[in-house]
Amino acid sequence: MLKFNYMKVILSSEEIERALSRIAHQIVELNKGTKDLCLIGIQRGGVYLAERIAEKIESFEGVKVPVGALDISLYRDDLSRRKTVPAVRKTDIPFDITDKKIILVDDVLYTGRSIRAALDALMDMGRPGEIQLAVLIDRGHRELPICAQYVGRVVPTSRDETVEVRLSEEEKVVILKSSRAVEQ
Amino acid sequence: MKDLLGIRELKKEAIEDILKTASAFKDVLRRDIKKVPTLRGKTVVNLFFEPSTRTRTSFELAEKRMSMDVLNFSIPASSVVKGESLLDTIKTIESYEIDFMVIRHSSSGVPNLIAAHTKASVINAGDGINEHPTQALLDAFTIMEKKGRIEGLEVAIVGDIMHSRVARSNIYCLTRLGAKIRLIGPPTLIPAEFLSHEQIKVFYRMEEGLKDVDVIMMLRLQLERQGKGFFPTVGEYFKIWGLTKERLGLAKPDAIVMHPGPMNRGIEIASEVADGPQSVILEQVTNGIAIRMAVMYLLSPPQGGKS
Numbered sequence: 001m002l003k004f005n006y007m008k009v010i011l012s013s014e015e016i017e018r019a020l021s022r023i024a025h026q027i028v029e030l031n032k033g034t035k036d037l038c039l040i041g042i043q044r045g046g047v048y049l050a051e052r053i054a055e056k057i058e059s060f061e062g063v064k065v066p067v068g069a070l071d072i073s074l075y076r077d078d079l080s081r082r083k084t085v086p087a088v089r090k091t092d093i094p095f096d097i098t099d100k101k102i103i104l105v106d107d108v109l110y111t112g113r114s115i116r117a118a119l120d121a122l123m124d125m126g127r128p129g130e131i132q133l134a135v136l137i138d139r140g141h142r143e144l145p146i147c148a149q150y151v152g153r154v155v156p157t158s159r160d161e162t163v164e165v166r167l168s169e170e171e172k173v174v175i176l177k178s179s180r181a182v183e184q
Numbered sequence: 185m186k187d188l189l190g191i192r193e194l195k196k197e198a199i200e201d202i203l204k205t206a207s208a209f210k211d212v213l214r215r216d217i218k219k220v221p222t223l224r225g226k227t228v229v230n231l232f233f234e235p236s237t238r239t240r241t242s243f244e245l246a247e248k249r250m251s252m253d254v255l256n257f258s259i260p261a262s263s264v265v266k267g268e269s270l271l272d273t274i275k276t277i278e279s280y281e282i283d284f285m286v287i288r289h290s291s292s293g294v295p296n297l298i299a300a301h302t303k304a305s306v307i308n309a310g311d312g313i314n315e316h317p318t319q320a321l322l323d324a325f326t327i328m329e330k331k332g333r334i335e336g337l338e339v340a341i342v343g344d345i346m347h348s349r350v351a352r353s354n355i356y357c358l359t360r361l362g363a364k365i366r367l368i369g370p371p372t373l374i375p376a377e378f379l380s381h382e383q384i385k386v387f388y389r390m391e392e393g394l395k396d397v398d399v400i401m402m403l404r405l406q407l408e409r410q411g412k413g414f415f416p417t418v419g420e421y422f423k424i425w426g427l428t429k430e431r432l433g434l435a436k437p438d439a440i441v442m443h444p445g446p447m448n449r450g451i452e453i454a455s456e457v458a459d460g461p462q463s464v465i466l467e468q469v470t471n472g473i474a475i476r477m478a479v480m481y482l483l484s485p486p487q488g489g490k491s
Contacts, residue, residue, distance in 0.1 A: 071208065074220040074481075085481060087201075088208040124217045 010155055010163075011173035016136065019152030020049065023134050024056035026150050027103055036101045036129065038066040042118050043089040045107030045165050046070075049136060053105065068093030070104075075117035091121070098126040103150075107165040109135040112146035137173055139163050187299045187306040188479055190315035191356040199360060203325050206471070206478035212249070213474060223250040223484060228284035229277050231257045232309070236288055238445055238469065239309050239319075243286050246476035252284070270294070271301055278302050284480060287311070292349075305483040307476075313347050319444050320353035322475040324361060326468050327399055330440050335362030340393055340435075343403035343425060343452055344414075346373040350444045351403055359383045368393035369425060372414040390425060394434040402427050402443045402453050418451055427453045432462065440464045 011019070031037055034057065041050030047069040054067045071089040079085060104118055115133060122128060134150035139157040155175070157163060162176040185198070212220055228247045232240055240256070247254045257277070268276075277285070282304045287295045292312030299306035310316040327334055339358055345351045345367050355365055355378065365384045367374055378384050387393030394400065405421065415421050432441065441453075441463045449455045458465060 074208075074212070074222040079222065079484060085484060088205050088481070090208065091211055120221070124220070125215060 006176070008175045009172050010175055011137070011153055013171045016152070016171055016173065019136060020052050021056055023150040023152060024053045025060070027053070027132075027134065028057060028061060030132075030149065031101055034061055034063045034065055036099065037103065038068065038095060038097070038100050039103045039105055040068040040070050040093060040097075040118075040122070041105045042114060043069055043071040043091075045136075045167070046105045048167050049107060049134075050103075050105040053103075053134065066095045068095065068097075070118055070121060072114055072117040072121055075121045077113060077117065093125065096126060097122060097128050099129040100126075102128045102131045103134050104131055105134045107136050108163050109133075109138045109146075109148055109151075110141055110163075112142045112144035115146045116144050136165060137163055185483060187295075187308075188317050188483060189295050189299060189306065189308045191317045191320050191353045191360070192315065194317075194356075194360070196360050199321070199324070199357060202321055202475070202478050202482060203328060205482060206321070206325050206474045209249075209477040209481070210471065210474040212477070213470070219249050219251060221251045222481060223247075223252045223283075225253075226250075226283040226484070227253045227255065227281065228286060228480075229255045229257055229280075229282050229304075230286045230309075231273075231277070231288070233287075233289040233294070234310070236310070238472075239288065239316075242469070242472040243307075243309060243318075243476055246473045246480065247284075247286075249473065250477055250480055252480075255280070255282075270297070274298050274302055278304060284483070305480075307479060307483070310349055312349065313352070314349050315353045315356075316349040316444075317353050317357075318472065318476055318479060319350050320357040321479070322468055322472040323350075323354055323401065323442060323444070324357050325471050325475055326442065326464055327358075327440070329467075329471070330464060331398060334358060337363045337398040338366065338396065339363045339399040339401060340366045340368055340397045341401045341403065342368045342390070342393070342427065344373045344405050345369055345378070345403070346375050346414075347406045348403045351401075354401065355384065363399075366393045366397065370415045370421075390427075390431050391434065394431055397435045398439055400427065400432070400435055400439060400441050402441065402447075404444065404446065405448055405452050422451055426451065427457050429454060429456055429460070432457055432460075438462075442468060445469070 039050040039054050041047035050067050054065045057065050069092045071091045073086045073088045133148040135148045136152040138151045138154045165173050230243055244254055285304045286307045286309050287298055288309040289311050292314035295306050295308040295311050308315055308317055341351050358365060366387055367378055368387045368390055371388055374386055379386055441457055443465045447453055447458055
């Protein structure tokens with residue numbers, strides 16, 4: 001078990017709310033409306049955020065943007081480096097993604113490997129017209145050439161810290177520092 | 185878990201984990217591209233020391249859907265006929281740096297023996313009259329899909345229980361998941377070990393056993409495994425223990441009919457039942473691929489990996 005010896009709140013509930021509102025507006029602005037737009041959240045954290053962004057878009061555009069959930073377990077590049085395999089969650093994309101403008105949504109952008117896996121998974125499901133990336137937190141330390149168009153907050157971190165997005169009960173984003181290096 | 189040798193040693197949670205994982209793989213099978221890169225670079229050998237068409241093809245398809253390299257090894261082409269011992273064969277195959285071995289053998293316990301002598305993950309694809317774990321898992325998955333639950337269901341397993349590894353694995357699997365089992369068949373073909381189990385009732389006549397059941401699982405009459413004298417004739421067997429439309433009427437109106445295949449039409453099951461609206465036999469075949477993908481996913485990584 002990892003022991004965490006401090007906790008720092010980096011985004012409060014109100015700040016999350018404002019960040020998501022801004023991202024929602026930016027998405028519509030950059031894409032000049034909602035035509036062909038759809039949101040796909042990465043399991044688990046991204047799915048809830050995608051739904052929240054869709055609600056916000058609906059509130060000011062009056063359009064329900066389709067939302068899907070994507071599980072990337074089967075596309076990970078670290079399966080043979082792990083002791084146990086990750087639980088496979090539901091992939092539920094109830095619409096054809098071909099020629100769509102997909103906004104991929106995740107909670108924390110870190111090494112970029114999850115996004116690489118998500119891109120491969122999406123390519124197996126169709127031929128999207130365009131894929132853009134929205135994240136609540138960008139914590140740096142990229143290992144792949146991946147960057148997000150929409151970012152809630154850029155947070156400089158060290159590799160032995162853990163960023164946790166807590167969306168249940170009192171929602172907030174916290175940084176946890178472990179007493180030893182966090183193995184990814 | 186390194187191997188899947190039988191259901192008997194699996195905990196309820198492990199079974200539920202496999203069933204849950206399989207539903208994600210079933211979604212993969214519905215897509216245009218029915219393949220995931222999960223086990224790319226891994227190699228699997230299908231070692232079938234006993235003839236099999238559907239289990240072997242189901243495993244092979246599942247392996248290919250997981251992006252594995254697949255080697256098929258069947259008796260007539262192998263060194264077994266030249267006198268090589270089983271373990272020498274395994275050691276030779278292991279030198280190819282194999283990650284998974286799928287084994288079917290006419291003797292009970294062979295997969296366990298092999299598993300003790302190889303670093304590869306071993307999956308039992310049916311051993312003698314012992315177990316056929318992936319069949320039981322796909323049956324449980326099919327029941328879950330159709331009935332939404334397994335706990336509390338009345339499941340009749342009909343036929344040659346004695347020589348059936350499918351029945352044995354299903355009994356372990358379904359009792360662990362909370363179903364109530366009824367075994368129906370000739371007294372000569374019901375093993376004594378199941379006569380005093382609190383979740384199992386034994387019936388010798390279809391008319392009593394099928395009453396109000398939720399699931400009817402027919403077994404193939406395994407003529408090749410039987411000696412003589414278990415029942416008079418095949419025709420008489422159908423008359424007494426065959427599943428006809430009339431007998432199906434004794435079960436609940438929404439009961440489902442299952443069969444592990446290959447079917448002996450007119451021996452254990454009437455064609456009109458096998459092809460009827462309550463039959464889920466072909467769905468069992470589809471679900472078999474998803475279950476086998478899930479099992480291979482959960483058994484990986486075979487070497488434990490780095491931390």
